[in-house]
Amino acid sequence: ETGVTQTPRHLVMGMTNKKSLKCEQHLGHNAMYWYKQSAKKPLELMFVYNFKEQTENNSVPSRFSPECPNSSHLFLHLHTLQPEDSALYLCASSPPQREKDTQYFGPGTRLTVL
Amino acid sequence: AQKITQTQPGMFVQEKEAVTLDCTYDTSDQSYGLFWYKQPSSGEMIFLIYQGSYDEQNATEGRYSLNFQKARKSANLVISASQLGDSAMYFCAMREGRSSYKLIFGSGTRLLVRP
Numbered sequence: 001e002t003g004v005t006q007t008p009r010h011l012v013m014g015m016t017n018k019k020s021l022k023c024e025q026h027l028g029h030n031a032m033y034w035y036k037q038s039a040k041k042p043l044e045l046m047f048v049y050n051f052k053e054q055t056e057n058n059s060v061p062s063r064f065s066p067e068c069p070n071s072s073h074l075f076l077h078l079h080t081l082q083p084e085d086s087a088l089y090l091c092a093s094s095p096p097q098r099e100k101d102t103q104y105f106g107p108g109t110r111l112t113v114l
Numbered sequence: 115a116q117k118i119t120q121t122q123p124g125m126f127v128q129e130k131e132a133v134t135l136d137c138t139y140d141t142s143d144q145s146y147g148l149f150w151y152k153q154p155s156s157g158e159m160i161f162l163i164y165q166g167s168y169d170e171q172n173a174t175e176g177r178y179s180l181n182f183q184k185a186r187k188s189a190n191l192v193i194s195a196s197q198l199g200d201s202a203m204y205f206c207a208m209r210e211g212r213s214s215y216k217l218i219f220g221s222g223t224r225l226l227v228r229p
Contacts, residue, residue, distance in 0.1 A: 040221075043219040
């Protein structure tokens with residue numbers, strides 16, 4: 001069973017569409033993350049959830065709306081996106097952040113906004 | 115100010131040889147952690163190795179080792195006996211503080227292993 005799964009793997013949407021990205025972790029972790037990876041830019045942290053509570057919003061535009069119904073599932077709801085939002089969106093999870101604890105990533109959703 | 119700097123956008127290495135990927139960091143915290151991840155073309159970020167700021171010895175994990183030079187604020191990744199499957203993007207990342215949830219990533223180095 002893969003640790004962190006993401007669906008869909010690829011998504012093409014128009015600027016007026018509404019879609020959602022889903023992330024599920026099977027590792028028993030309590031923290032979940034959304035990252036954006038654009039071409040030629042470092043990985044950008046978008047949101048952090050810890051025990052279902054949002055603990056970080058890295059100045060993300062409101063057209064991205066996260067939802068964390070439980071510690072195993074994380075969604076990213078998308079609406080009225082812009083072409084510059086095209087990127088790889090990575091989900092990650094982690095145990096409580098002790099010093100050596102790393103984040104475990106899913107395979108990502110490749111999003112294209114037309 | 116950029117916290118993690120990877121100055122090599124691309125690197126080549128011959129199969130079975132060793133390669134060093136550079137990473138420098140900037141922090142005023144005394145306690146921090148440094149991570150290296152591998153990202154194949156499939157997209158998934160794979161954790162490779164961790165080095166804590168208070169660790170006296172360089173971290174090693176199989177063919178991966180971390181050359182940690184605290185005074186220089188560098189944390190270079192050394193891959194020994196390169197394999198074709200090592201061709202990927204490699205990212206250095208830092209966590210500031212002992213319990214922060216935030217990882218700061220560098221821009222990455224693309225490694226290509228030649229047969």
